Amino acid sequence: MANTFLDAVKARRTFYGLSKEVVVKEDRVKEIINTAVKHSPSAFNSQSARVVVLFGKESDKVWDITKEELRKIVPAENFAATEERIDSFAAGYGTVLFFEDQTVVENLQEQFSLYAENFPIWSNQSSGMLQFVVWTALQEEGLGASLQHYNPLIDEQVQATWNLPKEWKLIGQMPFGKPTAQPGDKEFSPLEDRVKFF
Template sequence: MKKALEDVMRERRSVRRLEQADGVTREQIERAVALARQAPSAYNAQTSRLVILLQKENQKFWDIVENTLRGVTAEDAFSRTQKKLEGFRGGNGTILFYEDGAEIGKLKQSFPLYADKFGQWAQHNNAILQYAVWLALTGEGLAASLQHYNPLIDAETAREWNIPTSWTLIAQMPFGKAAEQPGPKNLRPMEETVKFFG
């Protein structure tokens, strides 16, 4: 990441219309993901898994999403959906975020006192990783958004890329060059959302 963390946090936005960013290399994406893997996880469990789809594999993924949604979306509404999907398909790639249920199961066995919490903590871990990846991509000058077409696409996606059956799809992050300018970021006043004591 070449920018200061504060700058990257302010620049990170949900950009849904993407196009190919010239000069983006696999090594650049690997570097961003490697940095994001520094994100913490409860018990240092590291149960989150990533699948990174580039070029034709990215196109194939959004074809799966489109074909799946075509079967469950009303015809008059599908053109809007299709337009949105084109915005994701236009980027450089998509990162699929998973949680490994087998690893979570091992944690439950090892720490039975907290067994009912590990699923929830895994979701927290995954969210932190998603944010870290998003910041790292932003630091590389790329735009992204977070999408949730699961569980509709889970089975076909797992078949296409031979995803282990213990992995559960959590989210999808298409990334590339911004082809739209997001509107202003409206934050609630701090005094409505944060309390200080002492």
């Protein structure tokens, strides 16, 4: 019996070579994101995920912000490599920004004080599941993507640029676009060291 879900899980990879050529229309990307946000699981059905999808010039802005923030902390003699890396993300035609709404997390901490310290952990786990669903679904449509973490370095600028609520905590950035290069071979640690069956 075929399992297309596991096939998609196996096929998902990190793509650093991207182009702005549109191979999937914006409406389809919106449909994927909406479906992923609606159906990805969250602790206590909290639905704390918040997502911003940037296309074209709006996507370029987030990488311009990232580059300028990094310029402040990376030594000038090392900046060329950093700039090349950021430019590779900007080469895509869109970026997904993943957030978790801290108001939701804090409300759950108040309502269920016994589990208060776990809600931030569960929030991050929920975000990770959503990121994986989006990443895999984009790849199934023929888009390459990678997952980046320039937060909290860019948080304030991102919130100000797109007028986002301060309660939205930035978790990750996912540039996507038409793949221009295939990822290299992936090595796997032995499963017998990582999985136990009883």
